[in-house]
Amino acid sequence: MYKICVFAGTTEGRELIEFLTAQPVAVTACVATQYGEMLLPPAENLTVSAVRLTAEDMAELFARERFDLVVDATHPYAPVVTENVAAACSASDTPYLRLLREENTAPEDAVFVGDAAGAAAYLNETEGNILLTTGSKELSVYSRIKNFTERVYARVLPMEESLRLCQAAQLPPAHILAMQGPFSREMNVAMLRAVSARYMVTKESGTSGGFDEKIAAAREANARLVVIGRPPQREGTCFSQVVEELCSRFGLQAKPRITIVGIGPGSRETMTGEAVSAIERADCLIGAERMLEAVSAAGKKRFDAISPKEISKFIHQNPQYRRFVVVMSGDVGFFSGTKKLLPLLGDCEVNVLPGISSLACLCARLGTSYEDVVPVSLHGRNHDIISDVQGHRRIFTLVGGENGMGKLCKKLTEAGLGAVRVSVGERLSYADEKITVGTAAELAEEAFQSLSVALIENTDVRRIVTHGLPDEAFQRGNGTDGIVPMTKSEVRSVCLSKLQLTSESVCWDVGAGTGSVAIEMALQAENGQVYAVERKEAAVDLLKENCRRFGTDNVSVIPGPAPDVCEDLPAPTHAFIGGSSGNMKQILSLILKKNPKVRIVATAIALESVAELTACMKDFPFTETEVVCLSTARDRKAGNYHLMTGQNPIYIFTMQAGGEK
Numbered sequence: 001m002y003k004i005c006v007f008a009g010t011t012e013g014r015e016l017i018e019f020l021t022a023q024p025v026a027v028t029a030c031v032a033t034q035y036g037e038m039l040l041p042p043a044e045n046l047t048v049s050a051v052r053l054t055a056e057d058m059a060e061l062f063a064r065e066r067f068d069l070v071v072d073a074t075h076p077y078a079p080v081v082t083e084n085v086a087a088a089c090s091a092s093d094t095p096y097l098r099l100l101r102e103e104n105t106a107p108e109d110a111v112f113v114g115d116a117a118g119a120a121a122y123l124n125e126t127e128g129n130i131l132l133t134t135g136s137k138e139l140s141v142y143s144r145i146k147n148f149t150e151r152v153y154a155r156v157l158p159m160e161e162s163l164r165l166c167q168a169a170q171l172p173p174a175h176i177l178a179m180q181g182p183f184s185r186e187m188n189v190a191m192l193r194a195v196s197a198r199y200m201v202t203k204e205s206g207t208s209g210g211f212d213e214k215i216a217a218a219r220e221a222n223a224r225l226v227v228i229g230r231p232p233q234r235e236g237t238c239f240s241q242v243v244e245e246l247c248s249r250f251g252l253q254a255k256p257r258i259t260i261v262g263i264g265p266g267s268r269e270t271m272t273g274e275a276v277s278a279i280e281r282a283d284c285l286i287g288a289e290r291m292l293e294a295v296s297a298a299g300k301k302r303f304d305a306i307s308p309k310e311i312s313k314f315i316h317q318n319p320q321y322r323r324f325v326v327v328m329s330g331d332v333g334f335f336s337g338t339k340k341l342l343p344l345l346g347d348c349e350v351n352v353l354p355g356i357s358s359l360a361c362l363c364a365r366l367g368t369s370y371e372d373v374v375p376v377s378l379h380g381r382n383h384d385i386i387s388d389v390q391g392h393r394r395i396f397t398l399v400g401g402e403n404g405m406g407k408l409c410k411k412l413t414e415a416g417l418g419a420v421r422v423s424v425g426e427r428l429s430y431a432d433e434k435i436t437v438g439t440a441a442e443l444a445e446e447a448f449q450s451l452s453v454a455l456i457e458n459t460d461v462r463r464i465v466t467h468g469l470p471d472e473a474f475q476r477g478n479g480t481d482g483i484v485p486m487t488k489s490e491v492r493s494v495c496l497s498k499l500q501l502t503s504e505s506v507c508w509d510v511g512a513g514t515g516s517v518a519i520e521m522a523l524q525a526e527n528g529q530v531y532a533v534e535r536k537e538a539a540v541d542l543l544k545e546n547c548r549r550f551g552t553d554n555v556s557v558i559p560g561p562a563p564d565v566c567e568d569l570p571a572p573t574h575a576f577i578g579g580s581s582g583n584m585k586q587i588l589s590l591i592l593k594k595n596p597k598v599r600i601v602a603t604a605i606a607l608e609s610v611a612e613l614t615a616c617m618k619d620f621p622f623t624e625t626e627v628v629c630l631s632t633a634r635d636r637k638a639g640n641y642h643l644m645t646g647q648n649p650i651y652i653f654t655m656q657a658g659g660e661k
Helices: 011-021 034-038 055-065 079-091 116-123 160-168 185-194 211-220 239-250 273-281 289-295 308-317 338-345 358-366 385-391 404-417 489-499 516-524 537-550 584-594 607-619
Strands: 002-008 025-030 046-049 069-073 096-098 111-113 129-132 152-156 176-178 197-203 224-228 257-262 284-287 301-304 323-328 349-353 374-377 394-399 421-426 434-439 452-457 506-510 529-534 555-559 574-577 599-604 622-630 633-638 641-646 650-657
Touching: 002 011, 002 055, 002 239, 011 025, 011 069, 011 239, 055 079, 069 079, 069 239, 079 096, 111 116, 116 197, 116 224, 152 160, 160 176, 185 197, 185 211, 185 273, 197 211, 211 224, 257 273, 257 338, 273 323, 273 349, 284 289, 284 308, 289 301, 289 323, 308 338, 338 349, 358 394, 358 421, 358 434, 358 452, 374 385, 385 394, 385 404, 394 404, 404 421, 404 452, 404 537, 489 516, 489 574, 489 599, 489 622, 489 650, 506 516, 516 529, 516 537, 516 555, 516 574, 529 537, 537 555, 574 584, 584 599, 584 607, 599 607, 607 622, 607 650
Parallel strands: 002 025, 002 069, 025 046, 069 096, 111 224, 129 152, 129 197, 152 176, 197 224, 257 323, 257 349, 284 301, 284 323, 374 394, 506 529, 506 574, 529 555, 574 599
Antiparallel strands: 394 452, 421 434, 421 452, 599 650, 622 650, 633 641
């Protein structure tokens, strides 16, 4: 097993150790304090040295352990330690690698000094409070600033040694901020404002050291940065290059580290604290341009992508970034691309952070709860929302496309739902947020933002949940082709019962006629899809009209003869055959080829059709079959009397393939 030693006094040093402890290597971590040891992850292959090592101690350690590599990940402001490590490696003939923290560009209005003494000299000529973020070791240097005990506040590590140095510098307890980072922009802003700081003293600590967050906080809190420049650095490489070298030299494998973040409705104010923190620590942000603009992280690498495949491909092709953050609108579990992205990241380390959904945000604005709300999405997908609104008191929906919300209100009105109450939320959480409330009929001609959401409330829920809609509910036509054939209500009820549909069934209705069966299929399979196949032109027009009247968006009308036009259709879980034009055997053959476990119901009136279906039951490998002959009679008025008139008997064939429903 390879032996690797890491001098880890930095964030990237700890991250490197986390990476190595997951690899088949023996790791020795050298840190200066017990506090540094506490920050390291426990692991069986990790040995920790938590004492300050002299140059002689290092030489002795390297000679004894014979490491295959020593990685120097010490702080860029600890040049003496770096030179000692390099010298000890040279003396013991141990391979040496310097992990050098990348530099950042400070703002032009910052004050640049060479060391703590230079910072103290500059601040001694100023007025106003000072926030020191450079630790406790050089507090004695800053104590020379005039009015030190009144002006200076020091952010130090919560350790005995740090507090002892604060006491030695005679810093008042109220001016000691003992905290462990990392610190977000918001936290830095809060601290600057809490102490009324006009100056913030920092080292150029790089992105991983929180320098970007300090720059942003100083700008927001109107404080001036005093930046202590880095001392001359030994030549080295960045974190990703070090990992790449380790993988190449020792055959290790680096897993991309990805955080998928729900950013809420969009404004920074509605993001969770952990979401903001993850974004600020990221090396690379990925997401749609709208989301990337919302997080507005300066100096970050950004990749504009929506497709899960495109996102995954970029991550796997760019190992130079340590921390990817994929930003998702709203909540990651609410109609989010996260669902499709996660399976593509199985070889990565993935953390998922939820956000505030647009459903929660809109209901909060309206002052209402949402435990009884049924959520649906019309953004980039087809869904039978008319059926949802007819059957539920409260529906929440996401809507996309140009004025998609206005079109939805118009569609509701045309389906007889113009009286439902619609509360539309546009640009939720932004300064120009707008809430519009009215009936669907009142809002049908309004124009709304492309990405709007709505709460739809129906106080008159009347959707029939049993099958067998009255025949009068369907248009049948009276054109040159006469009245279009339709499966009557009683027969339709029995056929739908025999089909045993689920809410997600994929159905074929072959010989759909007016669409009475297809529409009732769609109402039952509300999360599924129905393909209504019809060869007659007049019937196709009627079929489309009936679908429009019922608002069944999950019905696709397929004009043309079966089985020819069915070749490219998705495999059905269920099929109804109401008319075959003599092609029954070919139709059944295609259906069974598409799905060997399909459930089929077919009807026949003519004896020739009965004979054809009977033969097919024997010729195809059905595991269950049933034939029912259904005779019905309806009343008709004759003077003062009502007489029953018999209807044509109809044969209903049920065929289950594959032995499993």
